[in-house]
Amino acid sequence: MTTSGQQTQQVAINTVVDAVTQRITERSKTLRAEYLARLEQLRNRGPRRASLSCANQAHANAAADSKSKIWLNQAQKPNIGIVTAYNDMLSAHQPYATYPDQIKEAALRFNATAQVAGGVPAMCDGVTQGRPGMELSLFSRDVIAQATAIALSHDAFDATLCLGICDKIVPGLLIGALAFGHLPTVFIPAGPMGSGLSNKEKAAVRERYAQGKATKEELLAAESAAYHSAGTCTFYGTANSNQMLLEAMGLHLPGSAFVHPSDPLRHALTDAAVEQVLKLTEAGGDYRPIGHVVNEKTIVNAVIALLATGGSTNHTIHWIAVARAAGILIDWQDFDELSSVIPLLTRVYPNGTADVNAFEDAGGPTFVIRELLSQGLMHADVMTIFGDQGLASHTTRPELKDGKVAFVAHPEKSSDPAVVRNVDEPFAATGGLRLLQGNLGRAIVKASAVPEDAWIVRAPAKVFESQDALVNAYKAGQLNQDFVAVVIFQGPQANGMPELHHFTPVLGSLMSAGYKVALVTDGRMSGASGKVPAALHVSPEVAQGGPLGKVRDGDMIELNVHTGELRVLVDDAVWASRTNPSISIDSSYGYGRDLFVAQRRVVTSPEQGASTLFI
Incomplete structure (x- = not known):
């Protein structure tokens, strides 16, 4: 060398x-x-x-x-x-x-x-x-x-x-x-x-499929052209x-x-x-x-x-x-x-x-x-x-x-400033991730993927306990409005904190249709989480008594990337009177999940690394 x-x-x-x-x-x-x-x-x-x-x-x-x-x-x-x-x-x-x-x-x-x-x-x-x-x-x-x-x-x-x-x-x-x-x-x-099918084209086919405008065969062809x-x-x-x-x-x-x-x-x-x-x-x-x-x-x-x-x-x-x-x-x-x-x-x-x-x-x-x-x-x-x-x-x-x-040595300048820029001419003056805090807990948002005109969302909550419940509500025509999707019981102790990428085409499709949409969850997204503003890893998680579990359908939620705020706009007395629901979906068994019950009991919070090794 x-x-x-x-x-x-x-x-x-x-x-x-x-x-x-x-x-x-x-x-x-x-x-x-x-x-x-x-x-x-x-x-x-x-x-x-x-x-x-x-x-x-x-x-x-x-x-x-x-x-x-x-x-x-x-x-x-x-x-x-x-x-x-x-x-x-x-x-x-x-x-x-x-x-x-x-x-x-x-x-x-x-x-x-x-x-x-x-x-x-x-x-x-x-x-x-x-x-x-x-x-x-x-x-x-x-x-x-x-x-x-x-x-x-x-x-x-x-x-x-x-x-x-x-x-x-x-x-x-x-x-x-x-x-x-x-x-x-x-x-x-x-x-x-x-490089195969561009990520933009792939995402567009996914949204069309979610809308019922593309067939499964077309979706598979697009995915296979991207991952080839x-x-x-x-x-x-x-x-x-x-x-x-x-x-x-x-x-x-x-x-x-x-x-x-x-x-x-x-x-x-x-x-x-x-x-x-x-x-x-x-x-x-x-x-x-x-x-x-x-x-x-x-x-x-x-x-x-x-x-x-x-x-x-x-x-x-x-x-x-x-x-x-x-x-x-x-x-x-x-x-x-x-x-x-x-x-x-x-x-x-x-x-x-x-x-x-x-x-x-x-x-x-x-x-x-x-x-x-x-x-x-x-x-x-x-x-x-x-x-x-x-x-x-x-x-x-x-x-x-x-x-x-x-x-x-590299050349002094990027060969494609639409993709990579020198430090004196960045795409943004600040980095890609932000901390959100408020009466719903602490969360992370990927600001760099979200258009700045979507950095503030104030809309009524719709609460779900699973990805499928959200997708089914979309298919039933119940989500054609401004709303904040609150998806609970998705933290590491509840179900192992799976990535919630399954419904991103749905939310992306609604956002493309002009609705103000956001996601707040104690779960996590794929590393490919994109344009939908998403408050992720909300801690403490609902399974540990986190306040996100007290949100009800219709509560106004404000997510503000500019100020780092994440809060529900509910009267203090009403909020104090609420309790968290009991988890209704048992994720303890099947597909090997039986072997990870002990891990779910001892895992630390996401801000502590969601670890079963350092507890």
């Missing part, structure tokens, strides 16, 4: 970014110190294999090829543990089928060995949207974290390579890897599929937001997120990741364990990257859990204060019409990072998995030169 191009000059950090970071550091002081002390205790100061007994080694080496077995038995060379989320149900993960063999071959060339330490489950939210299986989706993150820990528990590895991309998979892998914070860890992406091959889905949802955040945390090779699966550069980047993670081992002489790479400044950089690109609301849950895994405490107030000074630099669907391929062509993640660093809007002085310039090492893009990966 080679690097070239301009260095990003370090400038003074923005005062709000600095203040939020200092507050997080102070809040996390005790927990972070305990985490780092445990990390130091786990450090082995030598190849892990050397500490295994002969019987341990024999079991671990039995199935290895002859050359690897010799090296493994000698226990003098570094050994990489591969944790893979491969399956061929996820288009984004299907390319990983061949990666373990490639990594093993590359490791041997670099005087090391590699083994698949274990696999983790990886469900596709696109398949389970609106289905009972979606109620396992959020909890799958913690299962993935536990499976990652089980894979690494063999204690036979000097470094970790994580193969995962999509929604809960990356946060789960990251949480699991942080439990082994003494190991250097690099994430290897596989890239997006090529191996690779990540091309909209900027949770999966692709994951990739942006990993780039901002310095856990990828720079610019590797959105290189296509079939591009020869993709293959070369995977080899380069093997070479790089070996440099970070104790034997490599540049020891960089993931527990040190991920610190308070790194977490703040991830949040800033999310805000600057209008990324997924899901990460207001997931990255709180990721931070907690490293002994760091963050909350929605931190997101909101950072959003007040972080400019919006991208317009990628659902925040625009372009897809991630257009985002990459216009500059991509490393361009955005460079722009933010240039104004002191990210912490430059952090440890990453690559280079010796801190985060500035992650502002170049990869190219293939003579069969090797070279990292070169």
